[in-house]
Amino acid sequence: MLSTRFSVRALLRAAAVVAAGALMAGCAAQPKVAANDGISVDVNGPVKVALLLPYGTGDQGREQIARSLENAARLAQGDVQNATIDLVVYPTAGTTSGGAAAASQAVSEGAKIIIGPLFSTETAGAASPAAAAGLTLLSFSNNPSVAGSNVYILGTSFQNTADRLIAYGQAHGLGPFGVIYPSGLEGETARDAVREAAAGRGATVAASEAYSLSVAGIQSAAGPAAQALLAAGANGIILTDGPTGGLSFIADGLRSNGIDQDRGQFLGMQRWDISAEAMQAPSLQGGVFAAPDPTIVNAFNGRYRAAYGESPHELAGLAYDGVAAVGALIAEARSQGGSPFSTERLTQASGFAGVNGPFRFTASGRAQRNLAIVAVENGAAVVREPAARTFDTVGF
Known part of the structure; x- marks a missing residue:
């Protein structure tokens, strides 16, 4: 109230x-x-x-x-x-x-x-x-x-965003989860945040794969990462990268190596809607990301x-x-x-x-922020779940 x-x-x-x-x-x-x-x-x-x-x-x-x-x-x-x-x-x-x-x-x-x-x-x-x-x-x-x-x-923080994504995934039947991240401090911090959020909510991170942030690095890593996700049965796939990094490239690589939408829902740790190009990427259609309420x-x-x-x-x-x-x-x-x-x-x-x-x-x-879940539908950002307006309705 x-x-x-x-x-x-x-x-x-x-x-x-x-x-x-x-x-x-x-x-x-x-x-x-x-x-x-x-x-x-x-x-x-x-x-x-x-x-x-x-x-x-x-x-x-x-x-x-x-x-x-x-x-x-x-x-x-x-x-x-x-x-x-x-x-x-x-x-x-x-x-x-x-x-x-x-x-x-x-x-x-x-x-x-x-x-x-x-x-x-x-x-x-x-x-x-x-x-x-x-x-x-x-x-x-x-x-x-x-x-x-x-x-x-x-x-x-990544912890805040990861918690929102894990909660959303659990509510929609996803799990175990996989996390795909660029090598380096930022990617590893995001990966650890996903693991922390999953542990806090009783979820499992069954696969965790890194890639070098370059076209060649993503191309060489996409196949093995996809195989690891498939072998682990991970159907909630958290992508920690953003549109100014390798987001579209790694998403394309995973999709082309057997991770279709029936086998893996993409969940974004960063805002995808800051890039018109990313929003039009075929590999990201149907994916969701956590963001402030639009x-x-x-x-x-x-x-x-x-x-x-x-x-x-x-x-x-x-x-x-x-x-x-x-x-x-x-x-x-x-x-x-x-x-x-x-x-x-x-x-x-x-x-x-x-x-x-x-x-x-x-x-x-830290700041805890109530975040919305936004889906990519036909190149447009569509709010799938609005952010809660008060903290008595969320499970922090």
């Missing part, structure tokens, strides 16, 4: 996505954590919030991401109700030392909480000076290795385009979520007292309503 003051329905209004980061009602329990009452904050005046972004990298793509994140954060700043946020941007240059310098400057200038930075390396640099000052850091990273202590990650995301994207005349980067919503959540926490502290950034408030089971769907922070510093 949603509170009357902070409703997810507001996300779907054509005029604005006003309550996107506000608190939601919910009943699911969260693990207990050591008490942290948070730093003292004057919530009746402007609260200085630091926004750490990868400006100054010299890379055009990263500069564009930084601009998109800042634009989304400014939208959220304007939407905050019953609180005033003084949002100050600090460039990090995309480096560990840049993250540390930016966080140190933010602390010296009176920031009460830090949102960002983007990369796990920057986050690792920023965490120490923030912790020394008692500040919480809401990073845009999805790397769980930097979460914990004073760091919470806003990004959707209805909510599209509402945000439309509002962003109306404000800035361009589409947001796919990560922009994380900045909106972070700023809006901070605003909601300040507003709650104004009405109920105490520090807005206590551990109890940050990890409350009800979580927050974001422009990427509902999310909440765990005691480990």
Whole structure:
């Protein structure tokens, strides 16, 4: 059930996505954590919030991401109700030392909480000076290795996505599962997340096959991987790669080596709909992937385009979520007292309503996000199962 003051329905209004980061009602329990009452904050005046972004990298793509994140954060700043946020941007240059310098400057200038930075390396640099000052850091990273202590990650982790896919597969008669991943840290992290999610839900990962991320590497690995899947009887095949990697190539290779749709359902760990080419790939038709609820995301994207005349980067919503959540926490502290950034408030089971769907922070510093299951049908993304709107309806 949603509170009357902070409703997810507001996300779907054509005029604005006003309550996107506000608190939601919910009943699911969260693990207990050591008490942290948070730093003292004057919530009746402007609260200085630091926004750490990868400006100054010299890379055009990263500069564009930084601009998109800042634009989304400014939208959220304007939407905050019953609180005033003084949002100050600090460039990090995309480096560990840049993250540390930016966080140190933010602390010296009176920031009460830090949102960002983007990369796990920057986050690792920023965490120490923030912790020394008692500040919480809401990073845009999805790397769980930097979460914990004073760091919470806003990004959707592989563990979160894998859990959603395993749950979906079990509900639809799939199993045992297989996982196909590119060699390297990212692929291995995704593979381990699938294994962890399967173990947590009593499912079996019967086959696990890697491939080198090159055309030749995929071609040589596809046949043996398909044979391993067939021998193990794996009919839920989780592909961890994305459209900018080898997704379409490995899917084609598996299909051409005997894994037809009757023998294996493809389940995607990354969004496939960011690539029109991938959505048209014959091998991916009928497959599904886990993603933020498109209805909510599209509402945000439309509002962003109306404000800035361009589409947001796919990560922009994380900045909106972070700023809006901070605003909601300040507003709650104004009405109920105490520090807005206590551990109890940050990890409350009800979580927050974001422009990427509902999310909440765990005691480990990870973000749990309710994800939709999206199918590829005739080249189009079709929601097979919408994301749950509250946490009392999902099995975290």
